[in-house]
Amino acid sequence: xxxxxxxxxxxxxxxAILYLAPVHAFPAKDFDQSKYHNYAELTKILxxxxxKYSNLAKLHSLGKSVNGKDLWLxxxxxxxxxxxxxxxALFINGGLRGNEVVTTEVCLYTAKYLLDxxxxxxxxxxxxxxxxxxxxxxxxxxxxDFTVKNPQYKINKLxxxxxSEVNAKKGEKGEYKLxxxxxxxxxxxxxxxxxxxxxxLNHNFPSGWKMNYEQAGAGMYPGSEPESEALxxxxxxxxxxxxxxxxxxxxxxLYRPFDHLADKEIPSLDQKVYEKIGEKYKELTGxxxxxxxxxxPKKASGPNRGKVETKSAPQTSSDxxxxxxxxxxxxTKQKVxxxxxxxxxxxxxxxxxxxxxVYSFCPSVWTLPREYKSDPDTTKKGLEDxxxxxxxxxxEWGGKGFVPWKKYKHPQLGEVEIGGWSCFYKKNPPxxxxxxxxxxxxxxxxxxxxxxxxxxxxxxIEINPIQVLSDxxxxxxxxxxxxxxxxxxxxxxxxxxxxIAEIKIKVxxxxxxxxxxxxxxxxxYSHQQPRSVxxxxxxxxxKMEILSIPRILRLGVIEGTETKDLVKTSEExxxxxxxxGRQEQRQQREQKKKEDEDEPNIKSGKWLVKIEGGSAExxxxxxxxxxxxxxxxxxVEL
Numbered sequence: 001x002x003x004x005x006x007x008x009x010x011x012x013x014x015x016a017i018l019y020l021a022p023v024h025a026f027p028a029k030d031f032d033q034s035k036y037h038n039y040a041e042l043t044k045i046l047x048x049x050x051x052k053y054s055n056l057a058k059l060h061s062l063g064k065s066v067n068g069k070d071l072w073l074x075x076x077x078x079x080x081x082x083x084x085x086x087x088x089a090l091f092i093n094g095g096l097r098g099n100e101v102v103t104t105e106v107c108l109y110t111a112k113y114l115l116d117x118x119x120x121x122x123x124x125x126x127x128x129x130x131x132x133x134x135x136x137x138x139x140x141x142x143x144x145d146f147t148v149k150n151p152q153y154k155i156n157k158l159x160x161x162x163x164s165e166v167n168a169k170k171g172e173k174g175e176y177k178l179x180x181x182x183x184x185x186x187x188x189x190x191x192x193x194x195x196x197x198x199x200x201l202n203h204n205f206p207s208g209w210k211m212n213y214e215q216a217g218a219g220m221y222p223g224s225e226p227e228s229e230a231l232x233x234x235x236x237x238x239x240x241x242x243x244x245x246x247x248x249x250x251x252x253x254l255y256r257p258f259d260h261l262a263d264k265e266i267p268s269l270d271q272k273v274y275e276k277i278g279e280k281y282k283e284l285t286g287x288x289x290x291x292x293x294x295x296x297p298k299k300a301s302g303p304n305r306g307k308v309e310t311k312s313a314p315q316t317s318s319d320x321x322x323x324x325x326x327x328x329x330x331x332t333k334q335k336v337x338x339x340x341x342x343x344x345x346x347x348x349x350x351x352x353x354x355x356x357x358v359y360s361f362c363p364s365v366w367t368l369p370r371e372y373k374s375d376p377d378t379t380k381k382g383l384e385d386x387x388x389x390x391x392x393x394x395x396e397w398g399g400k401g402f403v404p405w406k407k408y409k410h411p412q413l414g415e416v417e418i419g420g421w422s423c424f425y426k427k428n429p430p431x432x433x434x435x436x437x438x439x440x441x442x443x444x445x446x447x448x449x450x451x452x453x454x455x456x457x458x459x460x461i462e463i464n465p466i467q468v469l470s471d472x473x474x475x476x477x478x479x480x481x482x483x484x485x486x487x488x489x490x491x492x493x494x495x496x497x498x499x500i501a502e503i504k505i506k507v508x509x510x511x512x513x514x515x516x517x518x519x520x521x522x523x524x525y526s527h528q529q530p531r532s533v534x535x536x537x538x539x540x541x542x543k544m545e546i547l548s549i550p551r552i553l554r555l556g557v558i559e560g561t562e563t564k565d566l567v568k569t570s571e572e573x574x575x576x577x578x579x580x581g582r583q584e585q586r587q588q589r590e591q592k593k594k595e596d597e598d599e600p601n602i603k604s605g606k607w608l609v610k611i612e613g614g615s616a617e618x619x620x621x622x623x624x625x626x627x628x629x630x631x632x633x634x635x636v637e638l
Contacts, residue, residue: 033109033436036101036428039069039145042137045108046072053115055080056128062136063230069141071230076114077132086629088453088511089132089240092446093231094247096202096348098143102366102428102435103247107137109439110446124447130628131450134234134241139227140201147424202248202347204228207354208260209346218346231348235356239625242453242513244352244360245446249427252367254281257353257360259292259344267518269563273359276562280448281363285441286370292344357520358626359513363445365438366429368392393425396434401425452512454560454627456533458620459508459602461634465501466608497613499638500547504606505535507555507622514559514601515627521557532556533624535605543616546609553605558627564600613638 037045050059056078062071077084092110094103114133117124138144157164200217209215209222223229235241248255256274258265266274278289352360372388393401405419429435509515515533535553537546615637622630 033105033431033439035431036105036148037108038148039138039141042104042108042141043070043072046074046111046137049074049111049115053118056115056118057111058084062234063226065140065142065227066225067142069145071139071141071227072137073234074111074135074137075132076111076128076135078118078129081129082629084132085238085240087130087132087240088242088450088455088626088628089134089238090446090450090453091134091136091235091238091241091244092247093136093139093245095136095138095140095144096246097200097248098140099147099423100247100249100427101144101148101424102249102438104137104144105435106247106365106439106442107135109436110443111135111137113440113443114447123451127447127450130455131453132240133446133450134238136231139231199225201225201228203345205232205346205348205351207346207351208258215345222346228348232351235352240628241356242358242626243449244348244356244358245449246348246352246360246362247442248362248364249366251364252287253290253364254278254285254287255349255362255364256289256291257350259347259350261350261354262293263291267522269518270359273513273517273563277359277361277449277452281361281445284445284448285363285365285438287363287365292347292349294343353517353519357517359517361449363442365442366427369434389421389426396430397425452560452562454509454511454513454515454558454624456515456558456622456624456627456630457508457510458622458630458632459506460504461506461620461632462504463501463636464504465499467500468497497638499611499613501609501611502606503537503609503618504604505553505620506602506604507533507535507558509558509560509601509627511627512560512562514557514563515624516557533558533603533622533627536621536623537607537609538619538621539611539616540619541616543612543614544609544618546607548606548608551607553607555603555605558603558624559600561601611636611638 046059049057056076058075058079060073060075062073065071075084077087092107094105094107095101096103111133114124114128118128119125198217199219203209203215203217204219204222204225205228206222210218212218219225219228223232235244256278263271275289282288347362349360349362352358368385368389369392372392373385390402393399401422403419403422405417408416408418410416429438532554533556535555536551538544615635618634618636620632620634622632
């Protein structure tokens with residue numbers, strides 16, 4: 001009897017196995033989650049969004065893929081309420097791995113949710129007026145299109161040995177899909193693995209990058225692929241991004257950094273922020289927060305650690321055999337539980353947090369539904385798990401997901417059998433209700449993340465006159481209901497004279513998070529280290545002169561309403577751990593600091609200025625890479 005060789009190869013797919021739906025054109029208003037969309041349909045949907053919502057959506061191409069497809073980015077914000085690049089932004093992407101096409105659908109649904117509800121929901125309207133969403137539905141459009149694309153070939157009528165491409169405009173339907181490779185072309189003993197470029201884009205980023213012999217699919221060098229380079233180039237050119245959400249599928253968890261470093265490399269403040277956001281994601285989706293780096297197994301501890309068990313009674317040979325058997329069983333169990341998850345290098349998740357200095361998440365949005373698992377809290381990968389998948393495929397995929405084994409004569413291996421699992425059906429839920437709910441839950445998560453971004457407001461402006469030039473009488477300032485500040489000497493107006501005054505400004509961060517991650521504060525030489533919050537002052541008619549230095553105030557990092565308490569706790573802990581002399585110096589600095597600010601989410605600064613007589617219009621401009629740009633005009637009358 002010949003030994004059966006199981007190869008996960010399928011040279012051509014019959015339409016009956018992977019048929020999804022015919023290609024057809026449709027406007028954006030008809031877009032729904034009843035199917036998966038190929039690249040042509042994706043392009044039409046995005047262009048439809050731009051056409052229908054011209055004030056809210058702009059479509060850009062980040063560059064070209066290996067096969068020349070546009071890498072589409074949809075910019076969603078109210079462009080009449082300020083420039084997109086001057087608002088805090090959320091970056092969302094899908095399709096980093098080609099067979100996880102559900103992630104593309106999540107991105108499309110999020111864009112549709114925002115655009116359709118701008119005039120229906122006050123929260124969405126307020127969000128798009130003050131924030132920006134950058135949405136890239138398919139980072140790897142070549143592989144995504146290949147996964148979803150319908151059969152496009154049929155047997156040639158003139159000669160059955162040839163395949164002909166169907167004409168969709170004439171209503172022709174394909175019967176076959178042509179695969180890239182079906183044998184071991186490169187003699188590396190791997191079959192059907194040499195796709196376009198042969199690179200896993202999620203291992204092609206600089207953070208912790210390793211060469212191919214250490215990390216499969218890493219590419220020739222970090223950013224060697226046009227898709228990963230375009231992604232990094234855009235983010236570096238847009239420092240207003242505060243969150244990166246890279247959707248993936250297959251695990252059913254929310255991943256945070258790091259994939260290649262231990263948790264000790266993450267500051268405690270950032271860990272607490274991740275935990276808080278993880279709780280919100282679990283509340284919305286039921287999926288837990290985790291990280292990719294494998295944890296070391298805990299060592300045994302306790303008073304009996306290292307002690308040898310003894311018995312008072314003599315031990316028989318039977319006792320010794322039983323104890324030896326028990327030790328072997330414990331050793332086997334220990335080896336199973338201590339099996340480490342492989343470390344992943346060069347991931348987009350790690351680059352976004354470590355090098356780009358923003359909070360990054362990787363929601364792995366889909367896995368086997370809990371109701372199909374015999375024990376929903378376990379992660380078994382044995383026969384029980386496989387049977388659960390088969391049950392799911394039979395009930396919800398109509399039997400798809402597992403291709404029955406069939407004999408085939410392979411040109412290199414001889415007689416083999418072809419069949420097995422189809423990764424598409426494990427990575428993507430059935431189009432319909434499950435897909436709609438999954439997309440809706442993750443769109444809400446993106447909206448809540450955007451609401452947490454830092455947002456600056458001018459809390460207070462004070463103008464304190466110090467001296468009226470050529471006059472010893474003191475001047476006072478008062479404010480009208482319309483915000484105009486008047487400077488006078490008692491009941492007399494100051495005319496034809498100049499005033500020396502101190503202008504004080506307080507800036508508050510009303511967003512949940514600070515204007516920089518805790519890791520970003522520690523990273524001095526990062527190419528994308530967010531700069532300090534800057535405040536400038538000018539007068540358009542030339543009636544004001546700044547006498548003090550610096551003319552542009554640097555307020556440093558301004559914490560958010562959620563992180564300010566965490567910062568206080570960490571500072572108190574740091575102070576207690578310092579020597580007595582350093583504690584006193586620090587307390588003195590803190591006391592001086594509190595004279596100008598009440599909370600970590602409020603920072604203040606001041607100028608010494610000379611204002612000419614008459615009226616002047618002062619323009620205050622607050623700028624932060626992560627918290628946006630704010631402009632306020634104040635009229636001053638002398």
